[in-house]
Amino acid sequence: MLGLLTRRVLVAAAALGLLFATSGCLRIDLGLEVRPDDTVGGEFTAAWSDEFMAHASDQGLDQAQLEAFLDALLDGVPGTERTPYAEGGYTGATATFTDRPLSEFAEFGGDDWGYLRIQHTGREYDLESHWDLRAAGFLDPAQFAGAEILLSVDFPARVTEHNGTLEGRTVTWTMTPGEEYDLNATAVANNGIAFLIAGVAFVLVVCALLWLWQWRRLRRYSIGNPSA
Structure with missing residues (x-):
């Protein structure tokens, strides 16, 4: 799904011709919940900053174009429930999915941009991920400077190791285009x-x-x- 997502980001940006420098204009937020029965649910949010929306017309963009971009990002996300999103100065939409087998995340991604692996062995849950957001074809930092890409994973066990931000049993990583990231977490x-x-x-x-x-x-x- 993440590999599909990154391809949709590229296709959507190219199709809509969003060739402009916008600082912090876009939020892409993928939240996963790993459950004790080895299923995964989650939410995928795509949203524009309210500040950018207020000046989008200065870039020659109208509301229909902006909504079409978000629709292109959300299209194909598992699940059909889609709800409005308005939080932290961003407005967009959230697609919700449920009951995906954890096995689908054992070998996830693997394209030019990166991968995400979550495995459950015995009492241990291990997450390993690598994202090279410098790769050609992803969100161009010159076009989407400061775009916020969030990945959060809620584990069904106590988190013992991580290199993100921990709150309870949820680890969150914040990424931006133009950087390279290695993510890891272990819960027992x-x-x-x-x-x-x-x-x-x-x-x-x-x-x-x-x-x-x-x-x-x-x-x-x-x-x-x-x-x-």
């Missing part, structure tokens, strides 16, 4: 058997302490009252 699920054993051991220790406290209390009472 709790060992259910070990947790159960630890819980049982805790209960036994508490019971033993209560029994010892009660025994000492009875013994002290018996010594202090020999006639009892």
Whole structure:
């Protein structure tokens, strides 16, 4: 899907002839949720900055052209639900998809721009990704200077390693055209058997302490009252 996405970015930009320098005008946001049943849901957002929209006519662009560009980006994203997006000074649309097998993300991408791999082995979830946004044909930094490309992944386990920004169990990476990025993250699920054993051991220790406290209390009472 990411390989398809990057190709759609190129096709959409070329088809609409958006050959102008625009700083921070575009936000592309892909959010994935990895679930315990090894399925993946997510949202893909494409939006223009409100500041750019206010001056788009100065570039000879009208509202229909801008909406057509976003439609071209969103076209083909799995799922059919599409909702308006307005957040952080950006306005556009979000396409939502659900219940994609995690296996689809084991070998994801692999084109000239990069790849994303998410694998689940035992208790461990591993993400490895590489994006070369300097590659010819992607969003030209001269045309889309400061365009914001976000990738966030919500793991079903505690994140133990990452090189992005962590909030709870979600790791987010922010990228821009003209740069190269290596992304990685590891999440580890709790060992259910070990947790159960630890819980049982805790209960036994508490019971033993209560029994010892009660025994000492009875013994002290018996010594202090020999006639009892």
